[in-house]
Amino acid sequence: MKLPDGNSISPQPPNRPAISVDTGRPDPLRQLQSLQLENRQAVVARVAELLSERGLQQAVLEVRGQKLTVSLPADGPELKAGDLLRIMREGQSLTLLDKLPPTAETRLGQALIRHLPWQQHLDSGLSQLLNALSAGFRAPPGPTSQPGATQPLPTTVREALHSIARLLPQASPETGGLTFRPLQTPASAQGSSSPLAGLASAAKPGLDVDGVRQWLANSGVLTEARLARGTLEAAPTDLKLALGRLALTLLQHQNLGADQFTRFTPLPSNELVTAPLQFPAPTTMPLGNPEGGREPASPGQMLRLLAGMLNRITVNQLHSQLLTTRSGPEGAPQVNTLVTDLPWMAPGGEVKTAQLRIDYDKREREEKPPGARRAGVAEWRLNLAMDLDEAGKVYFDVALRQKALSARVWAERQDTARQVNQALGDLRSRLTDLGLEVSELECRRGQPPTAATRLEHRLLDTRA
Incomplete structure (x- = not known):
C-alpha cells in the first residue's frame, strides 16, 4: 500500500x-x-x-x-x-x-453485535412464560381442535417453570417489600388461576444483604464465571441455567433434540432493537405474546421467547466483559463493570425488572509506584433504574469512596419526588449511623442526563 x-x-x-x-x-x-x-x-x-x-x-x-x-x-x-x-x-x-x-475486545464486540438484534425483555418474557402455569399450552391446530383451545402442561414443563419462579423475589401485596419465598410442590398449584398460588406463606420480612447477593447471583449474568469456579449445584441455581433447562424440556416435549433450539428465531423486543445498549432505559412492557393479550402460548412461541431472553442475558454478559476489558494507559482495565437486569414478581404474577450497573474503579490504588504509600482509594458506583407501580420510574446514582458517599435520585412523577425529598433527612441520619460521610444527597424531578449509546467500529458506552 x-x-x-x-x-x-x-x-x-x-x-x-x-x-x-x-x-x-x-x-x-x-x-x-x-x-x-x-x-x-x-x-x-x-x-x-x-x-x-x-x-x-x-x-x-x-x-x-x-x-x-x-x-x-x-x-x-x-x-x-x-x-x-x-x-x-x-x-x-x-x-x-x-x-x-483480533483482540479480546474485538472478539467480544463482534459477539455482542450478533446478539443485539434478538433481545427479549425479561419482564414481559417471564410474565408470558409464567402465565402458562395457569393458562397451559395453546393446542396445536387440527381437524378436532377448536380455536383458542388449550391443553394442560406436562409435569416436566410445569416443574421447570416453578424452578424459574423460585428464583424471583416476590413483592408483598401488603408492604411492597421483596422477599425470596419458597414454592410448594408444583402439584399444589395445578388448576390455580395464578402462578403465585404455590407460594408458601412463611417468608423473611424484607430483602436483606444476603437476599440482594442471592438476587444478583440468580440473575444469570455470572453463570459462566460460577461454572468455571465449580460453585453451581447440579440443579439450576440461576436464571440463565433455569431458562436453558426449560428450553430443553420443551424440546423434549416436541420430540426434538437440543441441537434444534437454534432453528427457533428469537422473539425480540422493539425497544431493545432500536436502543440495544441504552442505560438506563426502564420501560413498562405490555404483557402477552405478540398475537394478543395474555393468550396461552404454543410450545414454539415459548421457545422463541426463551431464545430472546437468553440473548438478553448474554448481551448483558458480553457488554459487562467488554467494558471491563477496555484497557487504560498502562494496559490494565480502567474499571470493572457489571451490567444486568434483576427481575422480580409483582402481586398477580406480573414480572418487573430493575436495571443495574456497578462500576469498581481501582486505578488510584493500583497505579501507585511499588513501595509508595497508597493514599488513593478505590471507588464504587451503582446505577439503578426501576419502574414501580405507584412511584413510577425512579433512578439512583450512588458513589462510594472509602467512607464518603454521595447519592442522587431522579423521579419522573412530581409526587414521588416530593415523597423522596421528605425522606432524605431520615436517610442521611441512617447512613451517618453506619459511619458514612454523606457529601451529597438529593432528589430531582425527571431523568438522569444520558447520551445515546452508539455502535461504531467499537462499542461506545455512556455512563448513567
Whole structure:
C-alpha cells in the first residue's frame, strides 16, 4: 500500500508479506515525520475506515493517535475496519509487517453485535412464560381442535417453570417489600388461576444483604464465571441455567433434540432493537405474546421467547466483559463493570425488572509506584433504574469512596419526588449511623442526563 499521491510502490523485502508506503513527496513525508518513528521501528496501527476512490482501495490508519490515509494493493491482505496491523518504518517508507489477530475486545464486540438484534425483555418474557402455569399450552391446530383451545402442561414443563419462579423475589401485596419465598410442590398449584398460588406463606420480612447477593447471583449474568469456579449445584441455581433447562424440556416435549433450539428465531423486543445498549432505559412492557393479550402460548412461541431472553442475558454478559476489558494507559482495565437486569414478581404474577450497573474503579490504588504509600482509594458506583407501580420510574446514582458517599435520585412523577425529598433527612441520619460521610444527597424531578449509546467500529458506552 502507499500514500495516495501517485507515488510508486517501493520494492518488497524478501519473504515479507508487506507492501511499502513510498513517502517521496512533501506531504506524505511530513505525515511520516509526524509519527516520530525511528528507522526500522515497528508500531501497531488500527484500520479506522476503508475507502474507495477512483477505483483505488484505500484505508485510513490510526497510528499513534494520528490518522494516515494509504492506498491498498489488489494482492494485499483482506482488511476490515477495526483490524490491527503491525507496520515498520524503513527509510522513507512504511512497511506492513503483518495483520494481528483480533483482540479480546474485538472478539467480544463482534459477539455482542450478533446478539443485539434478538433481545427479549425479561419482564414481559417471564410474565408470558409464567402465565402458562395457569393458562397451559395453546393446542396445536387440527381437524378436532377448536380455536383458542388449550391443553394442560406436562409435569416436566410445569416443574421447570416453578424452578424459574423460585428464583424471583416476590413483592408483598401488603408492604411492597421483596422477599425470596419458597414454592410448594408444583402439584399444589395445578388448576390455580395464578402462578403465585404455590407460594408458601412463611417468608423473611424484607430483602436483606444476603437476599440482594442471592438476587444478583440468580440473575444469570455470572453463570459462566460460577461454572468455571465449580460453585453451581447440579440443579439450576440461576436464571440463565433455569431458562436453558426449560428450553430443553420443551424440546423434549416436541420430540426434538437440543441441537434444534437454534432453528427457533428469537422473539425480540422493539425497544431493545432500536436502543440495544441504552442505560438506563426502564420501560413498562405490555404483557402477552405478540398475537394478543395474555393468550396461552404454543410450545414454539415459548421457545422463541426463551431464545430472546437468553440473548438478553448474554448481551448483558458480553457488554459487562467488554467494558471491563477496555484497557487504560498502562494496559490494565480502567474499571470493572457489571451490567444486568434483576427481575422480580409483582402481586398477580406480573414480572418487573430493575436495571443495574456497578462500576469498581481501582486505578488510584493500583497505579501507585511499588513501595509508595497508597493514599488513593478505590471507588464504587451503582446505577439503578426501576419502574414501580405507584412511584413510577425512579433512578439512583450512588458513589462510594472509602467512607464518603454521595447519592442522587431522579423521579419522573412530581409526587414521588416530593415523597423522596421528605425522606432524605431520615436517610442521611441512617447512613451517618453506619459511619458514612454523606457529601451529597438529593432528589430531582425527571431523568438522569444520558447520551445515546452508539455502535461504531467499537462499542461506545455512556455512563448513567
